[in-house]
Amino acid sequence: MNWLKVGNIEVARVVESNGPFMSIYDFFPDATDEKLAPHRIWLEPNAICPKTNMLIMPIQSYVVKTDKFTILVDSCVGNHKTVKWYPAWHQKTDNSFLSNLSNHSIHPDEIDIVLCTHLHVDHSGWNTQLSNGRWVPTFKNARYILSKKECENAAHLSEKYGDPTYNENVLPIIEAGQALLVADDYQIDDSVWLEPTPGHTPGHCSIRLSHRDENAVITGDLIHSPVQCQFPHWNFKFDTDKELAAKTRLNFLKNYSDCDVKVLTSHFPQPSTGRIELNGDAFKFKYDK
Numbered sequence: 001m002n003w004l005k006v007g008n009i010e011v012a013r014v015v016e017s018n019g020p021f022m023s024i025y026d027f028f029p030d031a032t033d034e035k036l037a038p039h040r041i042w043l044e045p046n047a048i049c050p051k052t053n054m055l056i057m058p059i060q061s062y063v064v065k066t067d068k069f070t071i072l073v074d075s076c077v078g079n080h081k082t083v084k085w086y087p088a089w090h091q092k093t094d095n096s097f098l099s100n101l102s103n104h105s106i107h108p109d110e111i112d113i114v115l116c117t118h119l120h121v122d123h124s125g126w127n128t129q130l131s132n133g134r135w136v137p138t139f140k141n142a143r144y145i146l147s148k149k150e151c152e153n154a155a156h157l158s159e160k161y162g163d164p165t166y167n168e169n170v171l172p173i174i175e176a177g178q179a180l181l182v183a184d185d186y187q188i189d190d191s192v193w194l195e196p197t198p199g200h201t202p203g204h205c206s207i208r209l210s211h212r213d214e215n216a217v218i219t220g221d222l223i224h225s226p227v228q229c230q231f232p233h234w235n236f237k238f239d240t241d242k243e244l245a246a247k248t249r250l251n252f253l254k255n256y257s258d259c260d261v262k263v264l265t266s267h268f269p270q271p272s273t274g275r276i277e278l279n280g281d282a283f284k285f286k287y288d289k
């Protein structure tokens with residue numbers, strides 16, 4: 001299995017699904033034929049399907065092994081979840097995420113810490129699984145370290161709009177006594193900490209990794225596609241606070257371009273990891289080989 005190194009920290013991607021997700025014009029309301037035309041040459045076919053204009057996106061987690069902890073960052077969609085806005089995920093029963101995890105020689109009971117960049121369904125699904133009709137923590141020995149702000153927002157969406165994510169993916173963790181609700185800049189230790197990157201959701205956090213002068217950042221959904229390196233102001237139609245999301249994304253691209261920080265994205269086409277480079281008055285993503 002492919003593990004990348006950040007100092008002594010080992011990081012692997014665990015993929016739940018991969019393929020065409022949504023039309024780029026639907027996903028990014030600012031996208032037009034005219035703006036895209038000069039960039040299709042580097043976007044097709046890996047990031048955009050030339051025939052259908054669908055964005056190609058993996059749904060995936062990162063496993064981070066430090067000398068102290070085995071950490072799961074984000075937990076994909078899961079099985080049996082209620083997902084009305086994206087029917088392909090609704091009540092799915094055949095996601096093989098746990099066997100993909102075991103292909104990396106990791107048993108769910110070995111996960112010490114679960115981190116979620118945010119609590120959307122494709123980042124919190126395997127937090128829980130169904131057992132005898134009840135949602136129970138999938139990772140029974142883990143502390144789930146979650147942004148307090150993000151949990152409050154998920155609870156609000158549940159109360160106000162009936163969004164099932166809180167009840168299915170978050171509340172069972174709190175009830176099991178496995179949740180630790182923290183500030184958005186919470187530091188686990190010198191090697192792993194949260195970095196607030198709000199906008200996509202109010203308590204969205206990226207995850208910073210650092211060891212022996214080597215650095216990496218797991219983006220979460222502050223950026224969804226390499227096309228946003230060229231057009232940082234293009235928001236995903238479901239970004240909660242669009243102005244803040246665009247500002248966070250631009251700051252992120254400025255802060256992490258032309259430097260030695262490995263950028264581990266959640267939804268860029270595989271291999272999903274690389275570095276950000278300045279490119280004229282925009283940016284580009286240079287994928288790892």
Ligand SMILES: [Zn+2]
Nearest residue numbers: 120122123221
């Ligand atoms: Zn996502």
